[in-house]
Amino acid sequence: MAAPWATPDELRAHLRLATIDTDQAAAAIAAAERTIRAELQQEVDAVAADEVTLVGNGRSVINLPEMPVTAVASVAEDGTPLTEGTDYRFNRYGVLTRLRGCWPMDVDVDVVYDHGYALAPRAVKQVCLQVAGRSWARPSTAVSAESLGDRSVTYDKDRTGESLTEYEVRMLQPYARGNESR
Structure with a gap:
């Protein structure tokens, strides 16, 4: 705590x-x-290795629910692991950007990330x-x-x-x- x-x-x-x-x-x-x-x-408080499942929205960006984002350990699209810098990037404001195409509609996007102060x-x-x-x-x-x-x-x-x-x-x-x- x-x-x-x-x-x-x-x-x-x-x-x-x-x-x-x-x-x-x-x-x-x-x-x-x-x-x-x-x-x-x-x-608000720092949380390490928080796991969240988002839903693909057909756009190139998804917002993570907590900020600031300090690290992203993993991202998987419908169970398939993605590579940072090739498949996605993130910023401290919680914007997760798909670099190749868009996040498919209604597909689970599993993210493990650190956030907070x-x-x-x-x-x-x-x-x-x-x-x-x-x-x-x-x-x-x-x-x-x-x-x-x-x-x-x-x-x-x-x-x-x-x-x-x-x-x-x-x-x-x-x-x-x-x-x-x-």
């Missing part, structure tokens, strides 16, 4: 607190990481600290509406700090993939 993107002590410094409960801070950081991964639809990028770490900080400052009991007769309570996820702001989504945009890769 990859190391957390931020430490409880970094969260304490971000919040300008003298002390912090490290278990609760670690939980807030982990929740922020899950929120960011869900927004990006990316793992050894250390979370600074912008990702900053957003993680901001989301964890908001959820620390606004516990998940944020109530947006409450009634007395027959007791009704509505919780507001935006007020708990568990959702990303528009600014944070823009900060994370360079690390997200387009819909075509999913």
Whole structure:
């Protein structure tokens, strides 16, 4: 498992607190990481030898689902191994290009590749600290509406700090993939 993107002590410094409960801070950081991964639809952390089966699309390029791509160990088209530099090439943005013709329609393309960041990028770490900080400052009991007769309570996820702001989504945009890769 990859190391957390931020430490409880970094969260304490971000919040300008003298002390912090490290278990609760670690939980807030982990929740922020899950929120960011869900927004990006990316793992972000470095993963070695990830196996994925894509479907040929009749075009010369296929997008791998995770980025950045750091290495491609193997590519097989309908079980037939292909050779890098002769049959295909790839780039860090996850574009797998067929050098001879196109990827055949509806054919399985099996890829084993490495992807992700050894250390979370600074912008990702900053957003993680901001989301964890908001959820620390606004516990998940944020109530947006409450009634007395027959007791009704509505919780507001935006007020708990568990959702990303528009600014944070823009900060994370360079690390997200387009819909075509999913």
